[in-house]
Amino acid sequence: MRHGRFPFIVGFLGFPVLLYFVYVIWPYMQTAYYSLTDWNGFSRTVPYAGFGNYADLLKDDQFLRSLFHNVVILVVYPIITIVLALFFAFMLNVGGRGDRAGIRGVAGSGIYKTIFFFPQLLSIAIVAILWGRVFESSADTGFLNALLAKVGLVDPAHPLLFLGETESWLMPALNFRDTVLDAPVVLWCLIVIAVWGGVGFYLVLFSAGMQSIPKDIFEAALLDGSTRSQTFFRVTLPLLWEHISVAWVYLGIAALDFFLLAFAIAPPSMLATGASHVMSSWVYHTAFASSRYDKFGYACAMAVTMAAFTFLFALIQLRITRREKIEY
């Protein structure tokens, strides 16, 4: 039984672990190392800088503005996505009439579930093309502007800018040193796209959770005369808590990342103004843009800080949402 065990384990683990170490772990370790240097990315010498880059972070206004954008996303994006996904999941799984056939979703729930999941299958390039047309600033070709112009909410001669709008919305722009802490319209547009893309996934996640709750619990609640909203708040929500908490952590990590949306969908002119930057896109810009070619070590320090925020968030979130597990 034990014959040839060791060579077998080494043979199976060796190559994949090596591959994974070289291309994933090693780059992460390098990022951590370069964050302590003033290296520019290509010179032969790597000047050691200690924690100087981290001290510089506090003076970087654009970084703080980007960080603030992440905070706005972190506050808004997970909650909207979870509320919508929960509502849909409830409707599609237990929202239908509980009659003799038992508990089930509303009519056509299978089709809804299939369709809602579509955005999950699209590459960010396609999402960028589609939403570029939706938000286009023209009453002729822009989807939303055309619609709003028809209803009379928008003057066709002055279409809304959407992705090109740097004005803060829902909150006043706060002056801070040489920059502003704000929530520009372009950022809200990105959040809308993120919600549109994310709801389908979390709907499926919550559906799986609801399916695993024994049906007799719902039936018992119904027989006791519980209305649907009571069933939702008193039965479904508590039993689904673990799934919601997982979703919250994942959405939070996504909110602190947000790279693809800020990088691929926000128009380049927006990135130049800094209105659509989040931490990740600012890191990318700092590391690769030719105007900041000597900032490589500094970009790494930002990346490490971001990773630290992400881990911290995940930890706190897990602490807050921890509850006693309900066995059924």
Place this chain on the structure above:
Amino acid sequence: MTTTTSRHEAAPAAAEPKRPARDREAKGEGRILNAFSHTFLAIWGAMVAVPLLWAVIQSFRTDDEILHSPLSLPKSWHIDAFGRAWTRGHIGDYFFNTIVVMIFSVTLTMLLGSMVAYVLARYRFPGNRFFYYLFFVGLVMPIFLGLVPLYLTVKNLATSIQAATGLPFEHWIGLNTYGGLILVYIAYSLPFTVFFMHSFFRTLPESVAEAGLIDGASHTALFFRIMLPMAKPGLVSIGLFNIIGQWNQFILPNLLMKPQGPGDTDKSMLTQGLLALVNNSKYETDWARLFAGMTIAMLPILATYLVFNSRIQAGLTGSITK
């Protein structure tokens, strides 16, 4: 479990007297909520499906129509935009590139991922936990944190092996090579694959493995002949997940697949090609071609999804909660 069943049986009798009044109340609320929820579901469904349908339809129209009456159906259906996207938009080339890379990257991801998962799930040895958590790191960290050093790693690794061996490794696994991208795709797909398959291999019965070993099968033969076939449902789920993920991968090819000089060929992936079409269409204004390219890029994945719908959903959400 027993308590809920007995409650279920007891409930009808207990609730009988006050049922009518409550029922009417619940029904009234139900009807309003029903109409409301159906409207809401339909609106969201339209928000998801209509843009996609609209984009597909655009590819059958002329630019003139697209620009001047974006919301109407085409008067006649043109299919030449697909030809233009395929040849002049190079979507055909990018399609080919993506397929070539994915044949290797998905197959090898599945093979190597299940090998790691199997060993970690069913063999006790010192360091087992260490490797397990090593893969966990890759699951939590956002890709782009290591992006800059990754670029340098791919570049320098090929250069130094080439210098050491004298073989043209820069053309095999360097920047802008299929081999380099394949290796990187595998490395970044491993964590999720390992975790998913790990939980799968743990559920397989011990007795089968023991019987196989008593019959004299080697550990390797046991894995390939017995365990891997038994894990087929899990393999299908995670395989589809990897196909979708790698087909849509955007950051990695964008970082690694740029021509490295004037003589280097363009080996862009489909997602890069689409973005190039977006940027070109600003100057050449061939919108139909852009939408046709998009349709070509989208359809294989949509078709796969519709066929394997439930399995993909299980694959995507299954391991998140474990």
